[in-house]
Amino acid sequence: MSQTIKYLLPEDRIPRHWYNIQADLPRPAPPVLHPGTLQPIGPADLAPLFPMALIMQEVSTEREIEIPEPVREIYRVWRPSPLIRARRLEQVLGTPAKIFYKYEGVSPAGSHKPNTAIAQAFYNKEEGIKRLSTETGAGQWGSSLAFAGALFGLDVTVFQVRVSYDQKPYRRALMETYGARCLPSPSPETAYGRSVLETHPDHPGSLGIAISEAVEIAATRDDTKYALGSVLNHVLLHQSIIGIEAMEQMEMAGTWPDVVIGCTGGGSNFAGLAFPFIGHGLRGGPKPRMLAVEPSACPSLTRGKYAYDFGDTGHLTPLTKMHTLGSTFTPPGFHAGGLRYHGMAPLVSHLAELGLIDAVAYEQSECFAAGVLFARAEGIIPAPEANHAVKAAVEEALRCKREGKAETILFNLSGHGHFDMQAYADYSAGKLLDLQYDEKELAMALSGLPSVPAPG
């Protein structure tokens, strides 16, 4: 019988700095552009939406950015998060590989997202902001920001993608328990929401639409700023705490990953685990293979174009260069709602272009099969999003078995699935379909990309 091996760090080992990969890039990422002038934007352009401290983090090239003590103090509720060796899963698979997972489901909201929600709420509070508006897909980000808002005394309004609002009433209850206001998006609350409802009264919603609504509220109110749960550089920065801890825990385990895996919606949990390892490699350390895992039904990295695009469907955001399916693309309503975003973090996209990371896509049913296998071996029920990482880890372990290699695999178990049991119930009942996106709609969304002349 195999034993559970869990690598725990003492509380005083919560990192004191976040890691900023922009300090170590061989080439800087392309600039963010103003959609009107097509010129690089400056900090003032973002000031209506974000507090200045976060804007400065967005453009910083400093390698280490200090974590404010009040943020570390709240991190202590659940951090450092455990690194666990999946011995029983290894045994079930009969693989010579060592499988480790960093478990972020121990946070109060059940995922990695409070790592940035707490930091964002802190900086907004510091700058005198009273209210935050945001979007949520599966409800994970909305509940994380609601949690952070409760701790810092900020009012939080969440636009929740309509399908997920209907599918996941308990996520909404969680947000409301923390004191947030939760609206289904598209909503009559904003001009953009009303314009969508006019032509599509039954619109299922999308992250791109919900972002437009949340941005509109922030842009039109002085006491309100916007908070984004993924994609942006400062979000990836805050999530680096995952990888910084994991590096120390891998040392405790006396090994180093050959492959590092994370699922990718906007890219933040993957980047959070992977970037500190990539930076270590860029500064002369070992270079593990980095694997981003996305859903086949919303494959921005594997099928998208690397191009300038809007972050939202209503075209209220600046233009960023990223892997995108087009800002008007509405992915089918599969269960990993946190992965239903048309774009990918600009930094993750840039690293893919530089050849520093690989990407792979899987269908939802094969991901749930891997998630159930994992739950029966390790006991933890992964979030549907995290099942994509589990699937890739299982595939890597089986490859090691075929090749007779005792590699070390590390993946991010980004959250638990306790609020997603309807998806598991559908899977058990054989009702979980592998949804395909509409090729025509994708082609149309891609043909609608804004045209931006090449620099120089």
Ligand SMILES: *Cc1c(COP(=O)(O)O)cnc(C)c1O
């Ligand atoms: C939101 C979410 C994701 C996807 O977002 P990223 O920014 O790509 O990390 C993945 N897993 C869980 C559990 C989530 O809540």
